[in-house]
Amino acid sequence: MNDTYEPPVLTVDSVIFQLLDNKLAVLLIQRTNEPFKDQWALPGGYSAAGETTREAMARVLSAKAGLQVKDLRFIEQLYTFDTVARDPRGHAVSVTYMGLSINLKPLVSENTQKPTFFSLDKLPELAYDHADIVHYALERLRSKITYTNAVHAFLPTSFTLTQLQVAYEAILGHSLDKRNFRKKIGATGLIKPTEKYYQEGAHRPARLYRFKNQTPQESVPIFG
Amino acid sequence: MNDTYEPPVLTVDSVIFQLLDNKLAVLLIQRTNEPFKDQWALPGGYSAAGETTREAMARVLSAKAGLQVKDLRFIEQLYTFDTVARDPRGHAVSVTYMGLSINLKPLVSENTQKPTFFSLDKLPELAYDHADIVHYALERLRSKITYTNAVHAFLPTSFTLTQLQVAYEAILGHSLDKRNFRKKIGATGLIKPTEKYYQEGAHRPARLYRFKNQTPQESVPIFG
């Protein structure tokens, strides 16, 4: 390495998913500056020397969306994009992350950039190559929930089997057979029944279940 | 973004695999500078502004190992590591790539850094967190060959079914049943028979096959 070394600009972009109204939704902010001024985009920003890209992601999420990274129940690095010229000053490299959680309430104020969760089937046009990044994240998520306990991030600590199935269906984008679903989810050993029931409406109460682990766990493949 | 922005140091590291002597082997170089002077490491180096990380990878491979990236038959980005302090000057971010090919001959000269292919079961101690990176790459490779045509990168354009099976076994690290292997590989539709045979030794000649596509293709999962 010589003394004239100039590193490229490094940025981070986050794809934050949660379920809203039984649909998968992604967090977007509205840009306040050029390029793509006023367009919707993933929350992202610069990563500086002396912080990890995860730390940069935390800082950016807090600044642009008023969300704390500690409220995310699953975080995973996705991919590093470096083909798009995102900054007029030249070549930029963007490390992307996927975050999953429940009950996220982005803070809309004059300090943030109109952070809003959009249902995946009603996405606005996105800045940069962010539509590609969302697509990539969705593929990863779909694949991830078929061999890990990653859905746990979308559900309360205890939940009914119907809630769990609805979560899978929202993410996978198609419906599942109730009996086969219960058979397979039981076979994974990822969840356990509790002694509690959830009563709502004029019908039989539903047994509540929990995930045995909140930390990432592998399992046998489930649900094509 | 303000004027005091300082990007972190950006590096690339490559995990280059090929089969040698029916075993999976990885390319290492011997470091000539501190830190980890004289230790074996993955070929890596700085990525500068104005080049993509792929271009940086090509430059570094050529400089340190005398290999041309156009001779790689499969390249894929793996993961971006940014937790290891690899440079005394501070925090560094490393984008890693996996490359696969056949008949790679690294150039050992005074300009390169003793580039050598090591069988995976005889790896020396590696600098930095490079053992982790190799392990990560191996997992990715094992998974990749079970649902894509990625093995094609390790084989000549036409090959026998036994050669193909030996390649799978070398990568997966365990042996496979010959009849079941042929049944499954046939079912993927990834390969097609040619009219040629390969004669070697005092036994029945083996039919030669080709991959239908050299470009990345998905298929049904094969070979646990």
Add this chain to the structure above:
DNA sequence: ACAAAAGTGTTAAGAATACACCCATGT
């Protein structure tokens, strides 16, 4: 004729799919 690798099919077990009725509750 023998040695050496190529080639080929069947059976059994397990996994995936399709499918319909009874249960517990509130009104």
Add this chain to the structure above:
DNA sequence: ACATGGGTGTATTCTTAACACTTTTGT
């Protein structure tokens, strides 16, 4: 009593896994 979502089992098809002998060639 009825409406609503919760809960359960079986039969069929498909997939996987285990396993051994015949074929073609060179010497």
